[in-house]
Structures are given as C-alpha cells and as structure tokens.
Amino acid sequence: MLSRTADHLYWMARYIERAENVARMLDVNYRMSMVPQAEGGIDAGWGATLSITGLEDAFRAKHSAATMESVLEFMVFDGTNSSSIMSCLRMARENAHAVRGTITSEMWETTNDTWLKMRDYPRWKLAGSEIGEFFEWVKFRSHLSRGVTLGTMLRDEAFHFIRLGTFLERADATARFIDVKYHMLVDGAAPPDTAADYYQWSALLRSVSAFEVYRKVYRDLITPVKVAELLILNDQMPRSLRTSMVEVFENLNALSNYRSSETERRAGELQASLKFGRIEDVFARGLHEYLTQFIVRVIDLGNRVSEDFLVPMSSN
C-alpha cells in the first residue's frame, strides 16, 4: 500500500475518534455544570477541558474567559481550531476523500454524510437543552463509522491502519480524561468523600461509557482507585488503556515491515506493563506521573508509526 494512502486512513480514523472524544469530554462537563458545586467550580471545569487538549493559549487568543459558551464555540464550531469537532470531522472527510478508492463505499458515504450534516448543523441547537443531543449524535456517528469499518472492510493493511489510528487516539484520550479529573479532585478545593467527589468520578466513568460497567465489575461504591483500575488496567473495558494498547500492538504486528521492529517492541513493552501492572503500584508512583509517562510513550509510538510507515520515506 502507498505510504500516503496509509497516512490518510490512519488520520481519518484518528480524527473520527478525536471528534468522539472531544464530544465525550464536553458532554461530561456539561453534565457536571448541572451539579451544585463550589464557587467558580463550573468555569474551572471548562478551563480544565482546554488544558486536556493543550489548547489554552489558542483559546486565550480569542476568548477572555473560559465559560460554557466560549468553550463550546471554540471546541465545537471553530474551524480555525484544529481540534474542534468541526475541524476533526472535516479532516476525517478530507482524508477519506483522498482514499475513497481504498475504503468501502459505505465507509466513504458514512464519513462524507457525517461531515455534510456537521457543516449544516443548526447552531442554535447548541445554545439550549438540545446540546446533549448533539454530543450523542457525534458519538453515534463515530459508532457508525467503526461499525462500518468492522462490517465492511477487508481485513487487509487498510483495515489495520484504520484500527491502529483509532486505538492510538483512544489510548491518548482516555489517559488525558483520567488525568484531568484526578487533577481537579486532588488539587481542587473540595475535601475528599464529598458528594461533589462522587459526581466527579461518576462523571469520568460516564464520559467513557463506563458507569454501568463499573457497577457490573465491582458491585461496590465508586472509589478513585477502582475507577483508575477499570480505566487503566481492565482488559474487558473497551476504552481502557490496556484494551487500547492490546489493539495497537496487534495491529502493529499485522502491519510489520522491514523497519518497524523497534516500534513493535515499544508497543509490546507498554502493553505488557499494563497486562502485568497493579493499580497499587500505579498509585504508589503517583497517578499523574504514571499517566504523564504513558501519554509520552503513546506520542512516541505515534511518531514512530509515522516514520516507519506513513511519512514519504527519503529516497535513500
């Protein structure tokens, strides 16, 4: 397969997954804003959303304060923000357009249709109570896109590059979700074991569709350690770091080429550390340090994938 084709497939998948994760992140903040909390807590939540994505500076250049309205405008519709849902869905469509001969027609039509609907999405719907509906819509378009991938694509290189993009993006996003909530709870003013605390952790679970899952797995009260364990180490939880890394590792193995052995080794090492890791050790080391380190390793893998497979290789 052409390196450029692989690049388009990989980024198409990453952008679709990214749009979904941005929607999840905004959705959970929106839900949190309805929960009674300390003075300034709501805006702090919107500010934290920006820090997850590393977009504070770009945001400050346009908006003075992080309020629900300004953050939503910036993260949903702002076409100049490359991480907005609008931008992600546009980039997903452009990448798909460039390789429409490689993906199935259902895949192309799904991605194209998502973009056309997003482009024409009535903005007034985001001002009122229908905002939740919008986030649901973004999530379901992403579900649809994944379903079409699984249901129609030949299990060839193209498929593996799509899956690789999806799970690298997801690993990165889930790690950031956990990190930001942890930050707010530990550094925040709220004392432990308050109701607000409970809502924060349950909101984190909901943001990765894991609230019911948690009850099923633990049949217990919501505690920070167990939430972290579920989202980091659980091998059955589809958005956990471990599941994401297993997928990354397996898809990399399927794609293996003459220069990718070191990348595969690093992915394998990271995957094994999740498989054999214990949550007590993670907390002993410090959750924030652990997640920071994880994100650095995921970024490294992304760079290595680009170098090994995607970037037009130099002619020598």
Place this chain on the structure above:
Amino acid sequence: MANPSSIYDEMNSAEGTVRSHYAGYQKWLAETPPERIAQKRAEADLVFHRVGITFAVYGEESGKERLIPFDIVPRIIPAQEWKQLAAGLRQRVKALNMFLNDVYHDQEIIKAGHVPAEQILSNSQYRPEMQGVDVPGGIYAHIAGVDVVRAGAGEFYVLEDNLRVPSGVSYMLEDRRMMMRLFPELFSRYRVAPVEHYPDMLLTNLRAVAPAGVIDPTVVVLTPGAYNSAYFEHAFLAQQMGVELVEGQDLFVRDEHLYMRTTQGPQRVDVIYRRIDDDFLDPLAFRPDSMLGVPGLLQVYRDGHVTLANAIGTGVADDKSIYPYVPDMIRFYLGEEPLLNNVPTFMCRKPDDLAYVLSHLDELVVKETHGAGGYGMLIGPRATKEEIERFRQLIIDTPDRYIAQPTLALSACPTFVDAGIAPRHIDLRPFVLSGKDINMVPGGLTRVALREGSLVVNSSQGGGTKDTWILEV
C-alpha cells in the same frame, strides 16, 4: 447556423417517422407512465449524488461538487453505422501515432512537404526533449478520445483528436450502469453491446507497453490530486483496474528507475497512466514550480525505464493548427483514403484564409488552436456584434492562434428538458486504446448540450451525458 429543419434527428426522420433502431424505445416510452419516468429520473440524481459521481468546479469552495446532468434517453447507433465509424477511428488513431513517431524521429512527413516544418517545430506542444526517444511499440497516444459529430445519415465528422489526457470514460461506464439499474427491461428488448470491460482492456493495453524486459509490470494511475476536476475518474479507473492511484509525492527516482513509496518500502513502477499535463510531469524538465510531478521522471522515461501513457509531446498531433493535416497524414502513412471527414478549416495564419475569416465572422466558428473545454471560442451566428468585434481584434493581433470552421449542423437527440422531451445537440467521444493492437469498447461518451440550440456540450459549460447504445445486430 444551419436551418433547424435540416438538422438530423437521431430518433425521428424528416418525414416524421421513428427511425427503425429507435422504434422499440419509442414504444417503451409510450407505454411507460410519466410518473414512473419522473421517479426514475429522480432516483438517478439521488444515486449519482450519494455515490459521489461528481466533478469539482475550479474556483468553487472545496466540498462543492457538481453533478453532470444525466439524460435517460439513450443515444442509439445501429451496428452497421458503428462498424464504419470504428474503422475510421482505428485508421485515424493509427495514422496519428505514426505521425507522432515520425515527428520525434525522421520527420519524413516534413521532408515530403505535407506539413510545413514550422507548423510542427515552433508549435508550443512540440517537445524537443522527445526527439530521438524510442517509446515501446512506437505508441504515443495510448488513450485517444476522438470527438465525433454527425451531420447526416452516415455522415460523421471528427471535431478534434484528444491525445493528451482525454477524460469522460468513467461517465460512459457509470451511465451504462445507471441505465441497467433504472430500466433493466429495455436491455431485454435491445441487444446493446457491452462496455463494462473497458478497465480490463485499458489495463491489458497499459501492460502491453511496459518497458522491454519487464515480465510482470506494475501499473499506476498518476493524478494531480483530490481537488482536480476529474479526480473521481482517476480514482474510479485505478480502483476498477486494481492498481494504485498515486500523486507525484508518492513517486521518486533512484538509480535511474522510478519507485513508489509504500508501507513495505520502495516498489518499482513500470507504467504510468498519467492524468497530469506534460508541463507538470517533472519540475526539473518542465515547469519548475510544479508540485504535482516527479523530479527526474523525464530522464528515467527517456532511458526507457518507465512508460508514460500517454507519451510526452502528443499535443503536437491534436493541436487545432495540425488538425487540418490529419487527412494527409492518413494518405501519407497508410496509403488509404480517410474514412472519417475532417471539418473544413481555415487557418488564420494563411493570408487568404485570414481574409476570408475576417469577412465571414458571423458565419464561422472561431477556435483557439490550443484551447480546450469550449473556452476561447466564437460561434459567429450566435455571437453579439461586440463579441465578433472583440474576436476580430484578437485574430488580427495573433492570427497564428486561431482557426475557423463553418458551423456544422450537429445532429440532435430527444432529451428530457423542463418542457418535456425535445431535441438537443449531441456529440460522441469514443475512447480508442492503442497498445499491441488498437482496441475500443463499442460506443463512447455521448455529451448533450442541454440548452436549446446550444452547440457546446462540455460539462464545464452545462453539458450533460447520455448512455450510448451500439446495437449488436
């Protein structure tokens, strides 16, 4: 402009009877409820949109793509008529390839005095880089899209020979697919010659012209990219042939060979079906600002390590200033009389012709010698006084750039328009493939000028398309 009553109608004779090859269709049309036809036409639009069979229009916002209107009344050509047409096309394309080979080698046709040397050597489409270069099989125009119009029964004229990067074949294939989907019953009434094997035929042709010694050649389609107006067609053909669709950035030259960058490392490329103009192929040889091409490609090509289809420099044979010489080429190279007519052409660079053209501007069609796509054209009988005066000045300033032809009475075919069914002018672009042999699928792309009385069929100017049926009887 010809008198409307003298226009040949493809379906109805001048006496008002339906021509025998349209009788079955006419009967079907009369039997089919108008609501069903309306519903089918809507369905066609919907499918074309959803599948994305569109073309991008330059200058419009990205993501805006237009549909080329599709008309459900087929253009039907009887078997015998096609047989004559096909023989004429083979003859013409064969002579054009021999002409190109001659131009870039011994130039016998110039020595024999049939074409003036300056007409070729000072033509901007002549590529001195190709002088003395041998190409596989001596084939230059592997894919030719010859535009043909009908003036009367059995009377076909060639309007132009497109030998550079002719497009439209994907519409020919999609129009057929659409007709079979919408009206399967028609195909049991008529024995329509199939066209679906075109991509296979194209691939076979491209593989046949691989560099000598290459056993299992790798073929690619080279596109300028997703924003090109014909990108749909590039992607479509690559997919149908099962070959890679590459852009210039995917290719590189190393050790005198051409490679593409793949996820498994560099892979040799042997044949390029290129949909990029000569000027953009190699920034080292042609336009240095081209981002679309491959640095060093020309040298690899000249060394015979890769085949370009079409070859570099074919424009010298389809230029409108060379067009008048094609009948002479056929006589010179093949010793045969041309089977297809050329439109009589006045060359403004000749003083006598120029004088005639300037005094008959209101009767003639004036074309730029290098123009394409129906732009830069004056249709005298339909032009305003101002347009005529503007062209008069242009022609006086640069007579070399213009030719003029009498307006032809293009045939018309019944077509769905707002007011019902009415005749509209059509042309035909058959695609002639040259490799080991000369091949074509029966038919081609029929384009239709949707505006009443208009003679401009180009899709960029509001033309539509029709399915073309060659009957197998």
